[in-house]
Amino acid sequence: MAHDHHALWQELGWAPSAVQERLFLALQEQLRTWNSRLNLTRLVEGDDYWISQVFDSLWPLVPLLQRSPEEALHLIDVGTGGGFPGLAVAIALPQAQLTLVDSVGRKVEAVRAMALELGLADRVSVRCERIEQTGRCRTCRGQFDWAMARAVASAPVVAEYLVPLLNPQGRALLYRGQWDPSDQDNLEKACLPLNAGVEQCRKRDLPGGKGIRHALVLKPLGPCPKNYPRAVGIPSKQPLGAPPQPPG
Secondary structure, three states: OOOOOHHHHHHHOOOOOHHHHHHHHHHHHHHHHHHOOOOOOOOOOHHHHHHHHHHHHHHHHHHHHHHOOOOOOEEEEEOOOOOOOHHHHHHHOOOOEEEEEEOOHHHHHHHHHHHHHOOOOOOEEEEEOOHHHHOOOOOOOOOEEEEEEEOOOOHHHHHHHHHHHEEEEEEEEEEEOOOOHHHHHHHHHHHHHHOEEEEEEEEEEOHHHOOEEEEEEEEEOOOOOOOOOOOOOHHHHOOOOOOOOOOO
8 A cells, every 4th residue: 555645745845764654644534433433533534634734734843854953842732632633743753752731531531542553652642631721730731842623613722722832932733624714813912911922923735626725833032921721711702812701
């Protein structure tokens, strides 16, 4: 079953080793197996997997992949779902330590089993909890070089989830689809109380007509105030930077 993904990797600007390519294939196999038991993701075959999952997980991190850092970076994937971007990033960065968080127990079990099956269990830890709890946990708050979230909630809500997890040099990465100036404005407003700023916004057309993507990178401007993240459920009910909702 030889796949020629040469053109795809060329377009990405990074290519996996033979071992990494085998791991991506093994991950696809794992997803097929788990998908038959619980609906992890509908993006499992062909371009749906290689472009909408793998390529989309990796493209915002290509500068990091090209450096292939020797130091063990610590990354966290919030709302990992079926394991993206977390498992793809774990394969692409062989030195990195990954923490994958999701509040859905069945998904967490599947992702943990897949990581074990792929031989990644020593570098990938999986937590089943609401992300507001992760952000208040002593072993996670302020600990990460990169905190990432793909398709989790609106950008201001995600900012409140991610920024408290960053170390002083850390970066938050928000994977978004469509993105317009009003989105940018809302995100910038949400960053203010978190003591963070929007460092960059990059745009990418996925190959194979798989759609437009944006990657937003946030950087801490100082320590994140202790009151963030707020209690479970509050960030999504009352997003930062938005006018307060009238009660009722």
